[in-house]
Amino acid sequence: MVLAHKMAMESDKITAEAIEATEFPDLARQYRVMAVPRTIINDQAVIEGAMPESIFIRRIAEAIQPAPEEP
Amino acid sequence: MLFDAQDEIEIKKRLSEMNHPVKVVLFTQTFNCETCSDTERLLNEVAKLSDKIQVEVLNPQIDRDRARQYNVDRVPAIIVEGERDYGMRYFGIPGGYEFASLLEDLVAAGKRESGLSEASKEWISKLTEPLNLKVFVTPG
Numbered sequence: 001m002v003l004a005h006k007m008a009m010e011s012d013k014i015t016a017e018a019i020e021a022t023e024f025p026d027l028a029r030q031y032r033v034m035a036v037p038r039t040i041i042n043d044q045a046v047i048e049g050a051m052p053e054s055i056f057i058r059r060i061a062e063a064i065q066p067a068p069e070e071p
Numbered sequence: 072m073l074f075d076a077q078d079e080i081e082i083k084k085r086l087s088e089m090n091h092p093v094k095v096v097l098f099t100q101t102f103n104c105e106t107c108s109d110t111e112r113l114l115n116e117v118a119k120l121s122d123k124i125q126v127e128v129l130n131p132q133i134d135r136d137r138a139r140q141y142n143v144d145r146v147p148a149i150i151v152e153g154e155r156d157y158g159m160r161y162f163g164i165p166g167g168y169e170f171a172s173l174l175e176d177l178v179a180a181g182k183r184e185s186g187l188s189e190a191s192k193e194w195i196s197k198l199t200e201p202l203n204l205k206v207f208v209t210p211g
Contacts, residue, residue, distance in 0.1 A: 001172045004204040005151075006185040008158040010195045015142075016204040018172065020163020023106060024145065033207045040205040057191050064202065 001037060003056050073116045085174050086121035089181025091153060095126045098138060098148040106164040110147040113164065117173075123181050149173075153180040167210030 004016035021028040021036055031040050039047040039056075045063035047056065074082065097114055099107040111128060118124040131138035131146060141150055141160075149161040151173075157180065165173040179185055187195070 001169065001206045001208055002175045002179075003187075004206050005157075005159045005172070005176050006179055006187050007191070007195060007202075007204070009153075009179060009185040010187060010192055011198055011202075012158070013198045013200065014195065014202045014204070015158035015160070016206065017160040017162060018165070018169065019205055019207050020106075020161075020165075020169070021207045021209050023163035027205075028207060031205065031207065036207050036209050038207045040207075042201075042203050043205075053188060053191055057194055060202070060204075061194065064200070 003053055004039065007057075073113060079120060082117065082174065083120045085178060086117075086123070086181070088178050089121060089123040091181055091183050092123050092125065093177055093180045094152040095124060095177075096137075096141065096150040096152065097126060097128050098131045098134075098141070098143045098146050099128060100130050100132060100146050104146050106166075107147045109166075110149070110164045113166070113170075114149070117177070121177075121181075124177065151176050151180050153183055164210070169208055169210060172208075 001018045005018070008014045008016040019027055021033050031038070035048065037050055041047065041060055041063045047059050095114055095118070097111060099111050101107070114126050118126045129137050131143055141148070141156070145162055147164060149165065150156065151159045159176060161173070
């Protein structure tokens with residue numbers, strides 16, 4: 001969780017929300033939370049589990065890069 | 072008291088790393104919120120352990136403009152602010168394992184330093200589109 005918050009600190013473009021899954025079962029259901037931590041990127045891509053900073057950032061980068069155009 | 076004497080010493084020591092003021096905005100309400108009063112108590116107890124932490128308590132039903140400003144649609148909601156709103160949010164009580172996260176966020180905000188690596192900071196500085204991260208957690 002802290003990693004996402006620290007990322008938010010670094011940029012006005014980033015918002016990071018820690019959501020307590022048991023308190024908000026509606027959101028947990030909506031985002032299909034089976035285990036924590038589960039990170040949802042721009043309401044689309046998912047990262048499961050905790051990981052080192054460099055891997056977390058790389059996963060996010062992969063998730064938000066635009067899909068290659070069809071040839 | 073939520074913390075025993077030893078807890079207080081450790082938390083105080085941790086928070087002593089803060090050298091700038093931090094505002095913690097809490098949205099809370101009396102009805103339909105099981106953890107709101109515990110969250111308020113927790114934050115007030117933490118704030119007693121550092122003169123750098125100020126807690127502002129708001130009610131989203133009354134302080135509607137502020138709730139809109141912070142994009143808060145559920146309670147309890149916690150915003151940790153330094154010289155600006157960093158976009159850090161907690162929805163739900165930061166208890167158990169998440170309490171350690173809260174302390175780390177307070178210290179980072181109080182130092183005005185995220186502590187991320189230079190490589191991470193550089194990647195973040197190149198973002199051109201908004202990025203929203205929702206991290207689901209449990210108190211553990």
